[in-house]
Amino acid sequence: MDASNATNEILNPLAYISGNGTVYIRVYNSNGCYAIAKVNLTVIPPKRSAVLADKTICIDARTNLDAGPGYQSYLWSTGATTQAITGVGVGNYWVILKDNGCSVKQLVSVKKAEDPVISEIEISNNTATVHVKGGKSPYQYAVDSPANWQDSNVFTGLSRGQHIFYVKDSYNCTPVSVEVTVPNLINTITPNGDNKNDYIDYSALGYKENLSFVIYDRYGNKIFTGDKFNNYKWDGRHFDKKISTGTYWFHINWNEPNKEKTPIKYSGWIMVKNID
Template sequence: VSTLDLVVNPLPELDLEDNYVICADASSGGLDYVEVDSELSAAGYSFEWRDEFGTLLSTDAVYLIDQIGIYSLEVSNTVGSNCSTLAFFTVSESENPTVTATVTSEDFADSHTIVATATGGGLYEFSLDQGPWQDSGTFTGVRPGERTVNVRDLNGCGITSFVLVVIDYPAYFTPNGDGYNDTWNIGALSNQMASKIYIFDRFGKLLKQIMPAGEGWDGTYNGQKMPTTDYWFLLHYNDLDTAAPKQLRGHFTLKR
């Protein structure tokens, strides 16, 4: 009886990703190519990178790809055996999103909500102004004024921003000369040069006419400081979405 020694040669081990992502627009900070590394030494192995049509692309241990598609890498031992391993992977593309955002709450509501959407070929997350990133494009309890929704591609392909305005008015102001809340105005409408605000006392007497683009009301009438109490206003403005003329009546408090 004779004996036979069997030598089992290990297969080359590959640890490639199933999918690699390149950026459609490299100007946004991402890369429009990916460097796929076999992580094997060229001294002991041979390499054949091919596209989905079987075309030989490279025989190096590392291959740079700048086109989407299906690829394969076959690695063979060159020392001791001709064992080989074949792996397939895809390269897909992520693009900057088309971003839209709207204020879903009514103008001058008690609480404001922004809903943002992002469409495109990538995976995205959202941030309001400089706040934390989140999966959802819905933001509640939003402060009045100009707000910026930022949308970030999760594959590092850049950030797209969308600016919108949340309309509200201050509930009070404190004209005491400390540099904070010294005047009353509706700053969210500062870009509407034709908007006008009329301010009245409790008896309906006109005290001041101001514009959102101006400095606001300092709490005086004919040079005299008005007392702490509530004051009323009438606002004429244009709807931010439709440009239709609108008006609003409300009141605020002067505190001294």
């Protein structure tokens, strides 16, 4: 009807955008006579690559991107005109794929692998348990050298002093690490004034951030808190009175002075022998 009445004209047929449908065209001869032609429009759907997908790699690694076979032509954002491009790093890319005379632009990203984070280390006597978050599990763990990896996050038989714990995830990127102090352990004090094992002393950890040192009895009652005012030393007293001979538990918490401020939880027991 529009073609017969010369209404709803398509003003720029070269830039006409349409889905599936029908258009009508007036076709004139040299005498000015016309006929109406019917044209059915069928949209050819773009053929996107089913194999081209985002990738995740280590920040300093390289990978390949493959759009798959079967296209008339390829044009990558790198300028390559091959089916695949090789040795690309982290970044955003695109490829124009031509099929059956039609082209589609497909985006693809190469993303940096998220580093795992050592979220906490628990130390009990000479055993350390390393807790990790982020990255992609499964994780692997090592201590003092990033060579002897293990699947377990528990390390036993640690000596006193400084240790470096390493963690890597399934992407096998450069390991993350934390240096931790395993404190010197005193299991027994005899606070009788003879200057031999008269107190438990963790003042050597005074430089650690948020250092907290707490003693509990076997019922879980707090009987002492070590702080900078008492220099993190305890002589077996509660409110200036000698406590009963027995076994007591203690917890020491601090944050390592690194970028992540890794929380450390150290626990153990101590025998107090109050001898008059």
